[in-house]
Amino acid sequence: ALLKALGSATYSSGNPARSQSSQDNSLPVSLSLVFQNVERFGGDIYFSAVTVMSEIIHKDPTCFPALKELGLPDAFLSSVTAGVIPSCKALICVPNGLGAICLNNQGLEAVRETSALRFLVDTFTSRKYLIPMNDGVVLLANAVEELLRHVQSLRSIGVDIIIEVINKLSSSEEDRNNETAILEEKTDMDTDIEGRDLVSAMDSSVGGSNNEQFSHLSIFHVMVLVHRTMENSETCRLFVEKGGLHALLTLLLRPSITQSSGGMPIALHSTMVFKGFTQHHSTPLARAFCS
Secondary structure, eight states, rough: HHHHHHHHHHTTTTTTTTOOOOOGGHHHHHHHHHHTTTTHHHHHHHHHHHHHHHHHHHHHHGGGGHHHHHHHHHHHHHHHTTTTSSOHHHHHHHHHHHHHHTTTTHHHHHHHHHHHGGHHHHHHOOOOGGGHHHHHHHHHHHHHHHHHHHHHGGHHHHHHHHHHHHHHHHHHHHHHHHHHHHHHHHHHHHOTTHHHHHHHHHHHHHHHHHHHHHHHHHHHHHHHHHHHHHHHHHHHHHHHTTTTTHHHHHHHHOOOOOTTTHHHHHHHHHHHHHHHHHOOOOOOOOHHHHH
């Protein structure tokens, strides 16, 4: 609340007392400090700092060069590319921060050069983000959709990243299946009179269950992202043209999804996703099913 109040008071374009004195530099410097030490401050304060930065830029886009000179946009982008902390509030505010920076051409170029949008790859495929994503996947998907809708020059990059996430999940699923087969073969062959292999086998069994749950939740999360972002007709067109339908079907037709009761929520959400594709892309969808 204090950060927001300072932002409104200091950078409001209607503030007659606003000046370019060094005293005005304290807020951007403080925000940069948060971005540079996010592990210490945590997700809630990070969320507030990103929100204040975004509001400052939205209220007065002409202040971006001054913020750039103070290193604020760069500090934020570095906090994103270094890996967003596993916090729901931290994750869901990143697209809004990127969108604010992209209001300036120099900021847009910085977002491109740093590949900041690639934070989505780890967010949707890494185990450490699973719990935050369970809480915030809908809000994050909404924020990504809004970013791609308003910043058209990032739309193609965004679609490429979504497809990369799908392919990575599909590849990880295949790797886990191979590892499970190797473990089962090893368990059948190995014995140990002290029972150590029995314990290992039990641990492997538990790990396999956890892996399956992680896989199902990760796929569900990306289906939420696809469902939301594909509501935009241009984003949907790019997704189809770039081979997204084939990648999506490859992921969803994995035996671990089609032959598991845990895959039911994914199947239900997939129905809504493909219903959207049938309206304008029925022919490519049919080809993808037949291939």
